[in-house]
Amino acid sequence: MPDAPHPVDADLQHVLDAAGIGVWRWDPHAGQVVWDANTLALFGVESGDFGGDFEDFVARIHPDDREQTIGTIMEAAGTGGSFRVRHRIVVPGGEARWVEGRGFVQLDGEEMAGGAGIVYDVTAQQHADEQRHELEESVRRARDETASSRRRLLALVEADAALAGTLNLERLAARLADFVIRQGAALAVVDVLREEATPSVLTVARLATTGRETVAFGDVASAPRAADRIAALGAGPLRADAADAKWWAFDEPGHAAMAATTPGEVLSLPLTARGKTVGRMSAVAAGPGAWSTGRVELLQAVAQRAGTALLQAELYTERGRVAAAFRGNLVPLELADVPGFDVAVEYRPVHELANLGGDFYDVFPAREGRWALAVGDVCGKGVDAAALAAPARHSLRAAVLAGSGAAAALEILNDALLLNRSTRFLTAVIALLDPVARTATIAAGGHPAPLVLRAGGEIEHPDAGGHLLGVLGGVSFREVTVPLEPGDAVVTFTDGLTEARSAGRTFGGEQLEAALRRGAGLPAKAVTESVASALDEWAGSGTLPDDVVILVARAAG
Amino acid sequence: MSGLAGYLEAVAAGDGEGALAVALAQVDSGIPPERVMCDLIGAAQVEVGRRWEAGEWSVAQEHLATGIAEEVVAVLGRLPSEGGATKGKVLVACVEGEWHSLPARITAHVLRRSDWDVTFVGPSVPADQLAALLHDVGPHAVAVSCIVPANLPGARRMIETTRAGGTPVMAGGSGFGADGRWARALGANQWAPFALEAGGVLASLPPVTGPAAPIDHDRVPEHRRVEERRPTILAELGRHWDGFEVSRASDFASWALRSLSAALLVDGREIFDGYVDWLSAAYRPRGVDEPDIALLLRLVAAALGHDLPTAEVWVREAAGG
Numbered sequence: 001m002p003d004a005p006h007p008v009d010a011d012l013q014h015v016l017d018a019a020g021i022g023v024w025r026w027d028p029h030a031g032q033v034v035w036d037a038n039t040l041a042l043f044g045v046e047s048g049d050f051g052g053d054f055e056d057f058v059a060r061i062h063p064d065d066r067e068q069t070i071g072t073i074m075e076a077a078g079t080g081g082s083f084r085v086r087h088r089i090v091v092p093g094g095e096a097r098w099v100e101g102r103g104f105v106q107l108d109g110e111e112m113a114g115g116a117g118i119v120y121d122v123t124a125q126q127h128a129d130e131q132r133h134e135l136e137e138s139v140r141r142a143r144d145e146t147a148s149s150r151r152r153l154l155a156l157v158e159a160d161a162a163l164a165g166t167l168n169l170e171r172l173a174a175r176l177a178d179f180v181i182r183q184g185a186a187l188a189v190v191d192v193l194r195e196e197a198t199p200s201v202l203t204v205a206r207l208a209t210t211g212r213e214t215v216a217f218g219d220v221a222s223a224p225r226a227a228d229r230i231a232a233l234g235a236g237p238l239r240a241d242a243a244d245a246k247w248w249a250f251d252e253p254g255h256a257a258m259a260a261t262t263p264g265e266v267l268s269l270p271l272t273a274r275g276k277t278v279g280r281m282s283a284v285a286a287g288p289g290a291w292s293t294g295r296v297e298l299l300q301a302v303a304q305r306a307g308t309a310l311l312q313a314e315l316y317t318e319r320g321r322v323a324a325a326f327r328g329n330l331v332p333l334e335l336a337d338v339p340g341f342d343v344a345v346e347y348r349p350v351h352e353l354a355n356l357g358g359d360f361y362d363v364f365p366a367r368e369g370r371w372a373l374a375v376g377d378v379c380g381k382g383v384d385a386a387a388l389a390a391p392a393r394h395s396l397r398a399a400v401l402a403g404s405g406a407a408a409a410l411e412i413l414n415d416a417l418l419l420n421r422s423t424r425f426l427t428a429v430i431a432l433l434d435p436v437a438r439t440a441t442i443a444a445g446g447h448p449a450p451l452v453l454r455a456g457g458e459i460e461h462p463d464a465g466g467h468l469l470g471v472l473g474g475v476s477f478r479e480v481t482v483p484l485e486p487g488d489a490v491v492t493f494t495d496g497l498t499e500a501r502s503a504g505r506t507f508g509g510e511q512l513e514a515a516l517r518r519g520a521g522l523p524a525k526a527v528t529e530s531v532a533s534a535l536d537e538w539a540g541s542g543t544l545p546d547d548v549v550i551l552v553a554r555a556a557g
Numbered sequence: 558m559s560g561l562a563g564y565l566e567a568v569a570a571g572d573g574e575g576a577l578a579v580a581l582a583q584v585d586s587g588i589p590p591e592r593v594m595c596d597l598i599g600a601a602q603v604e605v606g607r608r609w610e611a612g613e614w615s616v617a618q619e620h621l622a623t624g625i626a627e628e629v630v631a632v633l634g635r636l637p638s639e640g641g642a643t644k645g646k647v648l649v650a651c652v653e654g655e656w657h658s659l660p661a662r663i664t665a666h667v668l669r670r671s672d673w674d675v676t677f678v679g680p681s682v683p684a685d686q687l688a689a690l691l692h693d694v695g696p697h698a699v700a701v702s703c704i705v706p707a708n709l710p711g712a713r714r715m716i717e718t719t720r721a722g723g724t725p726v727m728a729g730g731s732g733f734g735a736d737g738r739w740a741r742a743l744g745a746n747q748w749a750p751f752a753l754e755a756g757g758v759l760a761s762l763p764p765v766t767g768p769a770a771p772i773d774h775d776r777v778p779e780h781r782r783v784e785e786r787r788p789t790i791l792a793e794l795g796r797h798w799d800g801f802e803v804s805r806a807s808d809f810a811s812w813a814l815r816s817l818s819a820a821l822l823v824d825g826r827e828i829f830d831g832y833v834d835w836l837s838a839a840y841r842p843r844g845v846d847e848p849d850i851a852l853l854l855r856l857v858a859a860a861l862g863h864d865l866p867t868a869e870v871w872v873r874e875a876a877g878g
Contacts (some may be wrong), residue, residue, distance in 0.1 A: 166722045168695030175723045178765035207764055320693045520806055526620045529656050536654055536681060537811055538788060
């Protein structure tokens with residue numbers, strides 16, 4: 001039975017006992033290791049069962065920790081000095097126990113002279129450390145996930161902004177493709193299915209990160225490939241290795257080469273709206289497995305939104321066609337050349353909603369070498385007003401072409417409106433220009449009378465007032481004939497001009513006349529520009545609330 | 558006689574046919590129509606502007622010359638060219654308040670002849686009209702033209718509107734500064750110094766762009782106040798025109814305030830000083846001398862109000878203190 005190690009004093013031993021700290025000594029010359037009672041208890045060994053040498057200690061270290069523990073001790077033994085180890089031990093009965101050992105090795109020259117140290121149980125601490133580590137790991141993971149879902153959320157917000165920012169089909173597709181490119185795609189293609197159109201599938205946007213050949217909108221040439229794509233993929237999503245995906249129907253010039261040299265992964269998603277497939281969003285990312293689950297989920301969410309946006313854009317396009325058809329009936333496509341006169345117009349329809357107003361104007365040949373200027377304004381705005389303005393314009397035309405004078409034409413228009421039983425009414429002015437007699441014959445119904453701007457800058461107000469049109473039957477209108485000298489101009493306009501209001505102020509007759517005087521003696525276009533720029537100046541950065549028409553005919557001089 | 562001299566002589570005589578004949582003769586001699594537009598018509602318009610400024614030509618003559626130039630450019634633009642509209646859609650528009658539309662018209666023709674699908678919107682295009690067109694047409698890019706720097710606030714509204722929808726903007730015209738500095742300051746994606754370079758610059762634009770960065774410097778609040786208050790300041794000034802020719806004085810005040818607003822927007826005092834210099838040069842031959850201009854400037858300074866300190870200093874210093 002080896003001697004027990006001798007603590008410095010009994011008090012210290014009590015402290016060591018209370019703390020559960022074992023003490024050991026090692027005598028290399030004798031090949032002897034001495035454990036005190038605490039150490040024996042820690043290792044679960046009866047005092048008689050301990051072999052008393054280094055080998056027995058080594059045998060009790062958990063096999064997985066053995067190499068590292070011995071290594072640390074031997075390193076200290078080589079140079080002399082202290083060491084610290086933490087390892088599991090094999091306790092008889094199988095209980096897992098973690099201990100920490102701290103000790104030192106003394107050298108005599110290069111020889112080991114002896115060593116001593118302490119050992120104590122750190123099982124609880126080890127478990128706590130492990131738990132803390134796990135907790136930290138899960139916090140880190142959660143933080144990563146939060147960051148990536150934050151990124152995904154931002155990307156979704158960005159996509160929404162891109163989709164909401166335009167109502168134009170092609171721009172929408174371009175922004176969608178651009179978004180997909182910024183999500184890491186090397187190539188993005190947006191195809192759109194079109195009802196009752198030829199071709200029925202169209203590649204609307206194609207962006208590639210290489211080559212900058214990049215955008216082709218409404219690409220009819222690639223329509224057959226787009227159709228292949230749609231036919232091959234149907235309404236389902238596709239995720240495949242680019243190398244074995246046949247649908248290198250993607251195959252625009254250059255893209256096939258890209259596919260051959262760059263391994264990639266294809267992602268193709270249907271764009272649906274109201275349960276129907278309206279198009280496809282396809283992309284190739286370079287590198288195998290390039291589409292992470294997060295990316296795919298994100299793009300799926302974007303594709304869902306894009307389908308609806310695409311449908312809206314189509315509806316908007318349709319609306320545009322309707323509005324354009326209406327507009328084409330409100331104003332001439334191009335001003336006709338009027339012999340002996342120089343004619344210019346400034347037309348500012350309100351730009352909101354349907355983009356349609358109730359103002360109309362016209363310049364057309366009448367009988368006997370005369371020409372007609374007509375300007376009108378249906379009360380109200382939008383499609384309803386435009387719907388009445390178009391036939392009103394044509395009624396005036398027909399009346400004049402049938403030989404009516406200015407006042408008679410307004411009477412006919414009035415009667416025609418009453419036949420409609422419409423609750424809407426309108427105002428109009430007509431001026432018949434006679435290039436030979438150099439006169440203008442003017443009549444107005446409920447409308448601001450035209451002004452005559454003399455070449456020298458004087459402004460006259462012909463007395464040509466009359467009733468609103470479409471309210472009472474049997475009314476007659478007054479017409480006035482004014483002589484025109486070279487350089488004199490007839491100025492017709494709608495009350496959108498003289499009753500334009502902004503911030504409680506009105507652009508009145510005074511401003512109009514000042515602007516007209518600036519244009520006196522100048523070409524008709526200079527007159528309309530002078531009025532339009534005065535109106536802009538007056539409105540500042542505000543917008544005009546109503547349509548504005550200024551139509552000027554100036555006698556050649 | 559060089560083409561330019563012959564053209565100017567025809568224009569001076571109000572002879573549109575003669576001017577067109579000079580231009581067509583150049584085309585017949587092998588000069589491409591777009592070069593004739595830029596090198597003949599463009600150069601002639603610069604000379605017309607100079608003659609007006611020097612008091613040699615009246616406003617009416619200048620308008621007549623511009624009318625002839627537009628017609629000649631339109632005829633040249635209709636001459637057949639090869640290819641088709643294959644390079645994408647572009648809107649060409651003058652910024653709000655800009656009535657000098659000839660450079661933009663020439664640019665539109667040059668682009669059309671180099672295979673762009675061009676929609677020319679016209680002079681003085683308000684931002685809301687442009688917004689509607691952006692939805693309707695869906696262009697790849699918008700080319701905005703600004704000739705007079707006082708119209709830069711309109712340019713900013715146009716650039717903001719366009720980029721908000723993801724469409725890139727190319728700026729052009731002397732209003733953006735000789736080196737295009739105001740184009741970048743206002744958020745244009747690119748600047749094209751000359752019409753002939755516009756096609757190359759357009760091709761370099763990204764397919765989709767982000768919104769224009771906000772303009773943020775110390776002068777911006779004053780710019781906003783001037784914009785908001787311009788109509789009321791003008792109305793207030795209108796009461797002080799005794800002794801002046803009213804339409805000329807209100808014209809002056811209107812452009813002074815617009816130049817001031819533009820100068821504040823880009824923090825470029827030289828825009829305002831440049832306006833005053835130009836005004837002095839242009840009005841001297843018309844019997845308005847410097848004391849008159851100084852007096853007008855002092856009236857404007859007094860009407861500004863106390864929360865426009867920078868503006869007031871700029872105007873007073875331009876008036877000579």
